[in-house]
Amino acid sequence: MTTIEQKTENLLGVLEGQPVIPVLKISRVADAVPLARALARGGLPAVEITLRTPAALEAIEAVAAEVPEAIVGAGTILNGAQFAEAAAAKARFIVSPGSTAELLEAASSSDIPLLPGAITPGEIMAAQAAGYSVLKFFPAEQAGGAAFLKSLASPFAGVKFCPTGGIGPANAGDYLSLGNVVCVGGSWVAPDDLIAAGRWDEIAELARGAAGMARR
Numbered sequence: 001m002t003t004i005e006q007k008t009e010n011l012l013g014v015l016e017g018q019p020v021i022p023v024l025k026i027s028r029v030a031d032a033v034p035l036a037r038a039l040a041r042g043g044l045p046a047v048e049i050t051l052r053t054p055a056a057l058e059a060i061e062a063v064a065a066e067v068p069e070a071i072v073g074a075g076t077i078l079n080g081a082q083f084a085e086a087a088a089a090k091a092r093f094i095v096s097p098g099s100t101a102e103l104l105e106a107a108s109s110s111d112i113p114l115l116p117g118a119i120t121p122g123e124i125m126a127a128q129a130a131g132y133s134v135l136k137f138f139p140a141e142q143a144g145g146a147a148f149l150k151s152l153a154s155p156f157a158g159v160k161f162c163p164t165g166g167i168g169p170a171n172a173g174d175y176l177s178l179g180n181v182v183c184v185g186g187s188w189v190a191p192d193d194l195i196a197a198g199r200w201d202e203i204a205e206l207a208r209g210a211a212g213m214a215r216r
């Protein structure tokens with residue numbers, strides 16, 4: 001069994017690889033493979049496919065099986081059952097907007113790293129007590145944005161965040177300039193209309209722009 005420290009290292013290896021993790025909502029399974037290929041071509045191999053659509057698990061499975069250059073994660077994992085389903089679909093990392101005892105229990109008996117969400121000092125302290133030092137910060141803009149995150153750096157010096165929610169090309173730089181931000185997540189690189197129309201080259205272009213964003 002992989003230790004939580006090792007899982008955190010593995011997760012950091014993924015998150016440090018690119019400034020932006022695409023957050024994907026996939027309605028048609030058939031879109032998953034060309035979408036993941038386009039994002040990888042643009043420089044964003046790691047993607048988070050959210051369990052917000054009935055197609056999500058099959059989409060994760062398809063990307064894991066058919067796009068070797070991609071690193072597919074599962075997002076919006078809310079409970080132990082979904083953790084198990086995402087693991088069975090071969091997700092390489094698991095993302096949750098928050099954390100519960102049940103979710104942490106599922107994660108502790110798996111080798112797949114979990115990126116749990118936390119916003120408040122109390123939530124961050126609970127996550128730290130459970131061994132987590134890399135956290136999702138969602139919904140970032142609505143919760144207080146880059147200014148809020150910046151003020152967490154001093155009390156929580158050892159914690160790194162992946163903020164998501166309301167982040168786009170105009171404000172991603174505000175987050176990426178912070179020392180406690182490892183990367184940001186966002187759906188802007190894979191807009192619904194471009195996916196629906198199969199405009200993969202335009203998505204690869206959006207990915208290229210995001211992949212080139214500077215980090216601190």
Ligand code: 3PG
Nearest residue numbers: 023164165166167186187
């Ligand atoms: C998430 O789950 O990370 C967010 O829904 C992504 O937010 P965005 O659509 O505002 O980028």
